[in-house]
Amino acid sequence: MNPYNDQYSNDELHPERDLLEINHAPAPVDRNNTEGFFGPIPLWLITLSMVLFFWAGLYLAYYSGGFKSTVFNASVVSWSGGGAGAVAAPIDMKVVGKKVFTQNCAVCHQSTGLGVPGQFPPLVGSEWVLSQDWHGDNHLVKNVLYGLQGPVTVKNIPFNNAMAPWNQLSDQQIAGVLTYIRSEWGNNAPPITTEFVAKVRADTKPRTEAWTMAELKAIPRELCSTTPNAGAPAK
């Protein structure tokens, strides 16, 4: 049927049957030329597809911000965990720590870190805080996790009181408060990382009794500073 016609076809006379055939006959199909039908996809197309898939994988690995919903900048490659919770930007641990200290610790150790003579030990210049002598970073963390009781000496001054356990605080909060007290009031010791707190917590069997000084002294000293600090305060 020629669709390309300047004249009205109604003007021509067609028997009904012819019109039916003309309008509705199947279009002719060349069924002899069928070789390519189950032929293979061209090699160059397969190669192109593979190359594109490979590129796609690399691109997603580098520019997806670790598939986190809080990373909006595609240049930020953050496959490693950037801290717990919904915030992916580096958190200032000292800010976190100061908040924890003010809410939980200052009531005894005072906001000056000087404690109360005869009752609560000072944190300023304390070998417990600065991990000096036999004290390690792990002792400090265990101290905070499960508390302390019985006679202790801090800077050669004896104390005999009870420190409450604080294991209900998160690893990040404990790392933050320890980082804070180690860098405040003239103290200067390396920060404690969240990962280290998690490790010490995992290494310690849960207990109902607070530590005594003797128990802690029996545990070998460990330091946090050998591991890279993901929780280091932002400069």
Added chain:
Amino acid sequence: MSRLSSLFLSIALLFLSAWLGIVVYSYLQLGRLTSFAGSDGVLPPDFSGRAILGAQVYAANGCVTCHSQQIRQTSVTRSDIDRGWGKRPSVARDYLRDRTAFLGTMRIGPDLSNVGLRLSDPLWHYQHLYEPDRIVPGSTMPSVRYLFKLQKIQGQPSEEAIPLVGSYAPQQGYEVIPTEDAKNLVTYLLSLKHDYTLPEVSPDVTPTP
């Protein structure tokens, strides 16, 4: 392929994967964000009632057709920030208080994310809405003077009258005052500002003071 069921299943599964990854994910991860309680108060700050009504005027008049409201991430370009349209890229939480997030796809007019900071004089906005070509010569913005009322001066000129001098200035004895829609719209525009920061803003962009 001869079985309708396998065809339908493959279509459904492929379609479902993207539906889960984009729609459901957005709903769960972005749709349930809450305001950030910073030391400066709730961020982003809530809109006033007038501003909410103004956002409806913004929607009804299709302002989003020409104006975008997103400062692009610095991994793509810094030109939005360099142009002074914003100090930091936009993040999802910036749109928390919007009923409709007017992200926009065209910049026939400038970006409006921080217009409340850039142009904080309401009078400028009233004049611009009424006679844009005089305030910004060469502008493509059409006049939206139907948001204003032309009325005869009764005794003293109204305090709300807009001073106009261009081709649309009213004749002697008449004044132009903004309707409630215009006031709401300008209130909304003035509340568009990212003068706060949020934790998820990328750390490599320090807001310029």
Added chain:
Amino acid sequence: MNSISRTQSTINLTEPAPLHSVTRAAIDGSLRFPMALWVRGSVFWLLVGSLLSLVAAFKLVVPSFLDGPSFLTYGRLFPVATDLLLYGWATQLGIGVSLWLMARLCGSPLRHTSLLTCAIILWNVAIFLGSLAILCGYSTSVEWLEYPNWASFLLFLSFLLIGVWVVLLFSVRQSCVLYVSQWYLLAAFCSFPWIYATANRLLTWGVIEGSAQGPIHWWYGGNLINLWFTPLALGLGYYIIPKITGGIIANYYLAILGFFSLLLFAAWSGSAALIGGPIPAWMMSAGVVATVLMMIPMVAVVLNFYKMLQGHYVAIVESPALRFTVVGIISYIIFTTLSFFNAIPSFNATLHFTDYTSGRTMLALLGFLSMILFGAIYYILPRLTGIEWPSSSLIRWHFWLATVGVSLMIFSMIFGGVIEGIALEDAAISFVNVLSYAAPWRWLVVFSWILLLFSYGAFARLLLTMRWEAASLQFKYKV
């Protein structure tokens, strides 16, 4: 089942089985009245939408043109014009010709077409009232979903009423082998109600938080083009080209690759519209990757079509249906390439928010889908009415004005967009000066809309002179 008989049974398919002429006549007859409504309705909206688009394009270069009344302001007019073209013209006619194609491929005439007629009338009424509502200030302001809730609900209802027919046709089909076009049409008719309902529900009706709207909005936008328009157009192309050239699908595996890779990548590529935007970085990157990978289905399909057209170049000249289809496929190639460049973030930094973006959309709508729809109409209507096209010169005018008009529009929008984008990136150039870079290209766009209006006017005139009422032959063959 040995390979020869498998070959025979699958190759014997430009339709599942060669239908008897009487059956074809019955199918065509059953769809005659709905198709008349579809064609008239969609061409009407095409003309109105093009006219409003012309006015809107003119307002961009002369902002004071008709800026007094609120219902003619650019922010209301442009969305109305775009939605008329998207839903009033392209979607409506796409549904119509798909239904005819499905009826032919499944080998069954439609019964109870009065339901279909009601659905079509409902669709057009919803479009009309929705457009009026936008002009009166009730727009939802969500791009491509501006119809108020009640209007989009009516559209959705109308679509469901028609979609029911697609499902029914599948269930009564006579062959167990599914032809390629049927795959594409099934994908399109499954995707559209889902994306339309989801997007409207979450973005305009009981909206979710603004922070989550961006990705969902562009999931809809990308899917509208990639999973509704593209499968419609490709399904039609896979039918028209072999029918007119008298051949068969060139390669079965290319068809499989083209179909499934389209489905896999299409839905993810919507996020490329938000490169640099306030969405998680991984969504942006997924959009980039998916848009780049969309080259694969495009190449597969175009290769298939190319092989089918080899040696039949005379047919392209002689047959208007094939001519329009080929222009549509060329537009598809250009569209995918433009999308590819748009998705690379360093290019996107320059191109985003310029006329490049709207140029791509117009290419998909007016160049790709519309041209193939015209081709389908040129193929279908003579069979439906029993009348041949009365004027070949009008066909020529339609074709050439449309091709030149679309080419000019896309050229101006793309080049203008690039130039505007480069100027926009340079913070030293004030925004008003950036507009002056874009202005001459926007004048060219106005001119191209004038050409398109004349082209569509020629087509409308052609349709008017076809005397539908004289084609009474089909009634005798109602089965």
